[in-house]
Amino acid sequence: xxxxxxxxxxxxxxxxxxxxxxxxxxxxxxxxxxxxxxxxxxxxxxxxxxxxxxxxxxxxxxxxxxxxxxxxxxxxxxxxxxxxxxxxxxxxxxxxxxxxxxxxxxxxxxxxxxxxxxxxxxxxxxxxxxxxxxxxxxxxxxxxxxxxxxx
Amino acid sequence: xxxxxxxxxxxxxxxxxxxxxxxxxxxxxxxxxxxxxxxxxxxxxxxxxxxxxxxxxxxxxxxxxxxxxxxxxxxxxxxxxxxxxxxxxxxxxxxxxxxxxxxxxxxxxxxxxxxxxxxxxxxxxxxxxxxxxxxxxxxxxxxxxxxxxxx
DNA sequence: TAATGGCATGAAGTAGAAAACATGTCTTTT
DNA sequence: AAAAGACATGTTTTCTACTTCATGCCATTA
Ligand code: FES
Ligand code: FES
Numbered sequence: 364x365x366x367x368x369x370x371x372x373x374x375x376x377x378x379x380x381x382x383x384x385x386x387x388x389x390x391x392x393x394x395x396x397x398x399x400x401x402x403x404x405x406x407x408x409x410x411x412x413x414x415x416x417x418x419x420x421x422x423x424x425x426x427x428x429x430x431x432x433x434x435x436x437x438x439x440x441x442x443x444x445x446x447x448x449x450x451x452x453x454x455x456x457x458x459x460x461x462x463x464x465x466x467x468x469x470x471x472x473x474x475x476x477x478x479x480x481x482x483x484x485x486x487x488x489x490x491x492x493x494x495x496x497x498x499x500x501x502x503x504x505x506x507x508x509x510x511x512x513x514x
Numbered sequence: 515x516x517x518x519x520x521x522x523x524x525x526x527x528x529x530x531x532x533x534x535x536x537x538x539x540x541x542x543x544x545x546x547x548x549x550x551x552x553x554x555x556x557x558x559x560x561x562x563x564x565x566x567x568x569x570x571x572x573x574x575x576x577x578x579x580x581x582x583x584x585x586x587x588x589x590x591x592x593x594x595x596x597x598x599x600x601x602x603x604x605x606x607x608x609x610x611x612x613x614x615x616x617x618x619x620x621x622x623x624x625x626x627x628x629x630x631x632x633x634x635x636x637x638x639x640x641x642x643x644x645x646x647x648x649x650x651x652x653x654x655x656x657x658x659x660x661x662x663x664x665x
Numbered sequence: 666t667a668a669t670g671g672c673a674t675g676a677a678g679t680a681g682a683a684a685a686c687a688t689g690t691c692t693t694t695t
Numbered sequence: 696a697a698a699a700g701a702c703a704t705g706t707t708t709t710c711t712a713c714t715t716c717a718t719g720c721c722a723t724t725a
Contacts, residue, residue: 423670
């Protein structure tokens with residue numbers, strides 16, 4: 364459904380939300396290692412997120428990344444928008460060039476409906492909700508990673 | 515969501531269901547032209563479908579492709595299975611390597627639910643239903659193509 | 666102010682999907 | 696039996712997403 368870059372971006376944002384704080388940055392190497400993402404590739408993706416004002420970056424020792432605004436104000440769709448663009452939520456299920464009610468493919472009406480549900484999930488879920496879920500042990504950030512995270 | 519090959523395969527199957535008959539084959543060139551798919555590329559995809567018993571092919575003049583069984587017995591998921599494989603319906607929405615209830619990513623429970631709805635659409639919809647929809651003018655086979663098709 | 670640890674940037678390399686090409690083989694028609 | 700029209704097969708090329716490499720730049724710290 365999304366590109367690898369987008370997957371990486373989403374995972375990284377969640378991870379940063381979890382591990383950074385007002386005065387605490389998370390550095391690239393840690394994110395890359397913990398999420399098992401190629402470091403230099405992730406670097407480019409995070410730079411995009413910085414450029415689009417979802418992240419702040421600091422150079423130098425103690426530098427790294429942190430959220431540019433409260434986790435409660437960042438939903439997943441903002442991340443998708445920056446990396447893959449929003450038209451992923453408007454693509455035909457069987458590859459028609461156009462997808463709208465006026466030129467429907469044979470599965471258009473059913474498909475566009477569930478596609479909208481996905482969009483709503485990404486619209487509704489904020490980084491804050493996700494980190495809460497993770498801290499409560501209801502979900503994971505990455506496979507190898509312990510769910511027990513000290514606040 | 516699916517690969518281009520898979521899109522092409524789905525479109526072609528629908529088109530063949532619509533235009534072929536017990537004694538009527540549809541030839542590659544027509545399909546490729548009408549659906550605007552690169553001819554040689556489509557050829558390979560149809561060969562895969564032949565190999566997997568969803569299509570029959572005939573050589574020589576009057577040759578071409580037709581369904582290997584009644585349109586009512588072919589659902590879309592069979593086509594997806596041959597081209598992309600069934601695990602597209604089991605992939606994590608944010609790119610986790612594994613997706614199951616025991617190691618859920620932060621959106622797993624919501625996401626896997628709508629993903630299953632998509633699977634059900636592809637499971638339920640048969641080529642017969644789709645061609646009926648098209649013949650009734652409720653949907654289209656391809657953008658440039660008239661919906662009025664003589665039975 | 667020099668050293669160090671971090672991000673920023675651009676170029677280069679890889680792999681796999683997508684597309685194009687060339688040739689072979691079969692079947693109908695004449 | 697020959698010609699022509701179609702699918703079958705294998706190779707090559709192109710494109711793009713993904714990954715890596717090399718270097719520059721900036722801020723903290725000693
Ligand atoms: S046209 Fe196919 S899903 Fe809308
Ligand atoms: S683990 Fe992410 S959707 Fe199931």
